[in-house]
Amino acid sequence: MKKIITMLITAILVIVGCEDNIVNSDNEVKIVxxxxxxxxxxxxxxxxxxxxxxxxxTNTGDTSGTSAWDIAFTALKWSxxxxxxxxxxxxxTANEDISVVRVNVDGLSDIVDIxxxxxxxxxFSTFEDGWYETDDNHIVNPLDYVYIVNTEDGxxxxxxxxxxxxxxxxxxxxxxxxxxxAE
Numbered sequence: 001m002k003k004i005i006t007m008l009i010t011a012i013l014v015i016v017g018c019e020d021n022i023v024n025s026d027n028e029v030k031i032v033x034x035x036x037x038x039x040x041x042x043x044x045x046x047x048x049x050x051x052x053x054x055x056x057x058t059n060t061g062d063t064s065g066t067s068a069w070d071i072a073f074t075a076l077k078w079s080x081x082x083x084x085x086x087x088x089x090x091x092x093t094a095n096e097d098i099s100v101v102r103v104n105v106d107g108l109s110d111i112v113d114i115x116x117x118x119x120x121x122x123x124f125s126t127f128e129d130g131w132y133e134t135d136d137n138h139i140v141n142p143l144d145y146v147y148i149v150n151t152e153d154g155x156x157x158x159x160x161x162x163x164x165x166x167x168x169x170x171x172x173x174x175x176x177x178x179x180x181x182a183e
Contacts (some may be wrong), residue, residue, distance in 0.1 A: 036179040038108060046075040047088050047172030056149065056157040056178065070098055070151050071159075073174040076127070088172065090140070090164065092131060092147075094124035099150045102129075104143075107160060111146050114156045114181050120148075131161055140164040140171060148181065156181040 039059050043052040052061040053069035062069060075090040094100050099120035105111060132140045142161040149157050159178035166173040 036112075036181070038177050038179045041176050041178065042166075043073040043174040045166065045170065045172040046073055046090055046174070047077075049077070050074075052174070054176075056151060056155070056180075057153070068152075070095055070149055070157075071100075071147075075172065089127070090132070090172065090174070091125060091127040092161075092174075093127070094122075094149065095152075096123070097152050098122070098124070100124035101148050103146050103148065105146050106144055108146055108158060108177055108179060111148065111158045112181065115148060117150075120150050132164065 041054060041059055041061065043054070043061055044050050044063055046052065050063045051065065051072050051074040052063055053065045053067065053072045054061045055067065055069050057068070057070075061073075065072075072093050072095075073090070074093065075088045077086050077088050079086050099122045101115050101119040101121065103111060103115065130143070131145060132142050134140055142164065146158050146160045149159070151157065157178050157180050159176045161174060162177050163175035164173065165171055
């Protein structure tokens with residue numbers, strides 16, 4: 001039902017022309033047609049003990065952390081009990097000078113405009129505020145969140161996690177789709 005409503009709203013907006021998208025303090029979003037270029041980034045496998053530091057400006061990751069970066073993909077390995085298998089908790093953090101806001105929408109195409117500045121938070125991490133859920137088979141499924149980042153250079157990329165598995169089905173590999181929002 002939600003998809004049908006979204007498709008109807010999108011069709012109406014295309015027919016009558018696009019309006020500006022608005023994200024207000026209640027994180028409500030007006031959906032519009034968007035033609036912004038969408039980029040893709042695939043991280044290293046964070047379950048290999050690596051943190052992938054990602055830069056929107058270059059659309060690249062760096063496991064050494066020595067280059068300029070905006071967000072990082074990593075995982076914490078822990079054992080729930082002696083002799084039990086290890087558990088990996090994957091999460092995303094932002095560089096200390098970066099602020100981020102999370103918006104609950106169906107996808108990246110639902111976001112066009114930049115939210116109000118008071119919605120952005122610093123010291124961003126998804127460690128305690130998860131970005132995924134697991135099914136009965138322990139498969140990681142990304143939630144319907146888009147993250148909007150205020151970078152050091154004043155740009156506003158928006159991204160969503162679209163996958164946590166590589167082409168062979170191994171977990172630990174973040175795939176994001178992202179785009180710059182108009183300023």
